Amino acid sequence: MQDKSALEEFDVVIVGRGPVGATLANLLGLCGVRTLVLEREARTYHLPRAVHFDDECMRVFQTIGLADAILPHVILSPGMLFLDADGRMLLDWSRPRTLTPMGWHLSYRFHQPDLEDVLTRGLARWPHVSLRNRCDVFALDQDEDGVRVRYEDLTNGRLCGVRAGYVVGCDGARSLVRRFIGSGMDDLGFHERWLVIDVLLKRDRDDLGDYSLQHCDPRRPATYVRGTGARRRWEITVLPDEDSNDVAQPAKVWELLSRWITPEDAELERAAVYTFHSVIAQQWRNGRLLLAGDSAHQTPPFLGQGMCAGIRDAANLAWKLDAVIRGAADSGVLDTYQSERLPHVREFIELAIRLGGVINTKATEAGLAAGEARENAPVKLEVKKPLLGPGLVSRDLPLAGHLAPQFTLSDGSPSDDRTGYSHVLLVETAAAPSSRQALSQGIRILTSDDASSLGPWLREHGIVAALVRPDRYVRGTACNEAELDRLIAAIAPPTHVPSAA
Template identity: 40%
Template structure:
């Protein structure tokens, strides 16, 4: 059967990235259909870590408290040599720029269940499970996607012969490493050279069992490189590298699983949830958009897991795409706005992959002599620390303030506790998600022209002030900076006015209120909005 209705977006793939895309677009009122070949949610754990930035995404989706209930704050990430001497410590429990610790551990099936309930609660989102994409064609004003109903048993597909064709203005492939969408569009994949087999084991310790293991650790033992992490509240994960003399089949025998676990846990202490052998790869697509088709998540990039950024990177893709589609589908911005997706996301993801590879090369050393040299270098303090997490270096940012050169544009913006009407809350509870013009000790609305305010209103932007001076607070307009984080962030970058994008990255900053109109003008020009036509429209950018 064929549908003549043209949807706004069809998403292929219903893992966390496809779920998040569907929710973010559905919450904005767009007609979205999502298809996945699995008839039900994949029941086994994969990802176990999300960071502070992704926590902000969950709160923006309205599920922040629910996700926190299935997560636990991270401890310090430690790397040990074979003799359990500490080589590296990365404090993921420290305070982040986003108000809270750097990272959190969770159980992926629990997260997907939350996302599933949220997606299916939205009237604009139609979820179709048990349908596999088999043909994709781009037309002048839409795409046509042909799908076949399938059943899955033991990972094998059984085809029914029943098909349907759906039409949408855009198709997004969030369909994993073997992406049908990517392959159908001929998007090239670059191999960055990392490839190692690791056995991943998840288990649930029995009630009252306390295991003597590091909370989050890499045991850089050349005899058997090993990872030990929580798998969310009540779960534990081990990962063991396959050594050259071992076969893939040997690594997946149940007796081998318990043999590898035996130094820390035995069958009487825990229930085995699952085990699987994975090949950790480093791959990235050259271009993530071809006409009306885009890719995200593992369809666009794959990385070793040593930074815990695989799923996080995919959710950043979804977060980046959502606000771009919002402007394009509302006809506020031209379709060319989508061209900025690859230049923004690819360099950031490439930097994360490179860092993950570097960490993996340290962890995966199986040569005793090389491991000894590595240990000596780290113990002597001769190894530089990891670089800071990369920001955006291209796309919708003020290029003269590029984060690559130490500027503010492209950095993740600060988030903290604010006070309004005497009540303390998260900043994102006080100010809705969208473009934001934030002033330090000033209400930006008072600094902007009518034309600039009208253009911001067309974007759905908000203007708001923050201050650490109680005498300058104005209810709903200038909020009190409870922790002083905003004061510190603005002072660090010599900024008076900052424009923050809907994905919380900084577009750019002005050093004085007088420069605010110029900054808004740059934003409008970069997006492609006709400021003259916007000037005739009213504005209502106050925070409710």
């Protein structure tokens, strides 16, 4: 092991190169942060896991310049239907086919290995970002100046070490970084075994449909998910008296699938029993150690928000780390990462648990509270995205903590491609003194001359300006010039990070 003075130094070390770790590394690469990603495995795990992400995630992928590379690997999801044991519809959670205010569609299906490969290849664009596979981190020694990261190079058994300003654990549910932080877990009460089955169709089965289906059969709840290409997934509840190994055997798997599909229709790609949890780490930061993704929170899959939550973590954290590392913000700003993200993710987890209750009960009334009932018709479910928790948002101002829309510029391009991963002032005109002050602080400016729909959006909300953070959340708004002056004067945001588009 090298002595401390000889260790390589990085601003940030990321433990884990899954979708969250790779997204965070790309965001830090965009910011110019010296980053090392340490991944235990040699290559991308080849089997499906997460299968859904939303418009906010795609907007993050746009930010890191990889949306166009990801699009060929996704399909649009029309939504999800909840059916009772007789096939009658209980809940209709259809998704619009039009673009959302984020500039993307609301729901995408994907094959996780394809996404990970795109995100990993994207790291090669950043000369200050390094990826080391087959590196197993075993110790984190934190002091006031940084963290000594010790790991084993599994290709040769050599023990290695580097120094980091900060370490982010994107290392999953059994997170080593979380153990070094010393965080306990808050249990939200959902723990169920489900058999996850992935198949590859041998022939067309258009009758299976494109909607996800939640079969709310109390005898054996099940979920069907249309994947990309020939991939289809079923998730089936494991009963209390069943053995996890026995239920995952091929003969039993095909028996459970027989009402929908047979071996003549499809090839079994994977069948494994997972326990779906609902837990949140109590402490996401300890000094220079932080958590993101499944290391910080785990949710039942019924909303399709597990990976999405981790991508939001990355978008929230990267610009704050960059500001601290460059000396543009005090390290205390990193405490706003948990205070903002935890209430947001908790609300999604609690809704997923409620939807799980719909799937698992005969008493439809218990689940229908999630939507708005209509006489003689299924409940129409709509899910509103939660607000950020308290932190770097002026919560007493209109729209603060909400996502800002993405505008179409006069040349037809999306506004995020121009503004980059930066603070942006949305204002009718750039002529005001406050706009010049914003420019001097590195804040980008977008006006109604740039995007014709910006002015009507401001007027709709009764404001003259909105200050938007790099993660696209509204930091604060102003109803007049005096309020705008105070809003700009109160912050010293990071300087502009150019778009990766």
